[in-house]
Amino acid sequence: MSRDYDVIILGSGPAGFSCAMQSAKFEKKALIIEANENYLGGTWINTGTVPSKALRETASSIYRYTAQFGDEGRKPYERFRMRDVLRNKDRVLATQNSEIKDSLIKNEVDTALGFGRIVDPNTVEVTREDGTKKRFTGDYILISTGATSKKPKAFEIDHSTILDNRSILDIHYIPKRLVIVGTNIQAMEFATIFSALGTRVTILSGQKDYMVFLDKEIKEEFDGILKEAKISVFNRKRVLQVGPNPLRNCTEVKFEDKDSGEQHVIETELVLYFGDRKPNSANIGLEELDLKTDRKGFIQVDENHRTGIPSIYAAGDVIGHPSLASVSFSQGRTASCHMFGISRMDTESAIPYGIYSIPEIASVGLTEDEARRQIGDVTVGRAYYRNLTKANIARTPRGMLKLVFEAESLRLLGVHIVGSGACDLIHTGQAVLNFRGTARYFLDTVHNYPTYSEAYRVAAFNGVNYVHKTGVTYMDILKEE
């Protein structure tokens, strides 16, 4: 039976976009349906990944400039206007938005604006904001509708003084004080971005601790960085109320300690809220199709991203963890490959994680604790940024790179970095890890000098020294093939 399209894709974020592009490369006819009638690219280009990174880049430049030339006795918020700080973000959004449109046109991917709902395993109905409806048929359907932040229970986001990840990108001034509610990755990124702009940042977290998935030593180093930046983190706190105090011309955040019940009030200019993410899986026809989701609404898929219905696939944030643009690109591509009979090989490879705080954090593979539990006899090697010539030149002395490897074979098990350039640096470690390499690679390979990459060599020597101390001679290690 001839259908309108080979594949119909709901959502134009990284999962949907990459599925469309891959399908086009296979010379398949693809249609992207996008509910947001103003722009394509989803959270990726418009409200999440790209704009926050563009803002981070500007804040980081200001931070480096201040470190080098001093602050003339004035905080960045007294010297820079938010309008100018956000100019880079506006430029990047404009170029990225036009690039995504050009790519779709060049690759002959059709787009339809409106809210997509799956009517049957091969049909999608699109409803535009003006109420007009249109139906399309396709051999396959990809659900890549993303996720959105849950609303806070105790207060309303007014997008004026109480903001979320969208409205923070449109503020008109750099606040002197900012309270961030939540401790996910993005909360930590924004905390360091605003701190670099001179803002006094306080984080209120409901959890026992933040970013507990990090290698312990990396987290300790980051704790030190937050402390140095005077960013206060209060754990196990529940926000009770947020509201204006006209007499003191500020916003008050009332919160309590979850254990003692003790209540406190903190004064601030702005509040930035990060809630848990919930999948955009409601009202898209899943109930009628009896398509499986978990308790929270995340769609369940197999390793090829196929749902329980053979013609329907799902990818990106709508299927849950790890909810990253980087991974969503790969998932969308995997789904397309499976639809059109191409098997992909990289399902075993280790995924890197990047946190774009200032400085960055990145990791791949096992943490030291995980490696000790799973492998047993492991060794770690450390390189501190303060000992790297590059970091000295660039005035970026905070940070460390840590290698985790098997003591006997030197097989690399994990790499963990906090420091400038971590999110790029991690890919060297990822390559060695995915090719099942050993720490010897870093001993034997010439790295450009001065670079942050040199940290790999320093950490490898440091780790090998530990092995040496446990009785293996240095000669033995270097002689081994």
Ligand SMILES: Cc1cc2nc3c(=O)[nH]c(=O)nc-3n(C[C@H](O)[C@H](O)[C@H](O)COP(=O)(O)OP(=O)(O)OC[C@H]3O[C@@H](n4cnc5c(N)ncnc54)[C@H](O)[C@@H]3O)c2cc1C
């Ligand atoms: C502040 C912030 C910073 C981030 N930073 C990073 C980062 O640095 N690195 C990284 O890897 N990840 C980052 N992420 C995560 C990343 O943005 C997401 O993982 C990624 O965008 C998910 O891609 P997606 O394709 O699943 O969905 P999205 O990008 O959310 O796109 C989904 C699209 O589907 C559309 N849609 C929804 N329902 C329908 C429907 N029924 N019909 C048609 N269209 C529909 C939406 O309008 C949207 O355009 C960040 C997220 C946030 C919030």
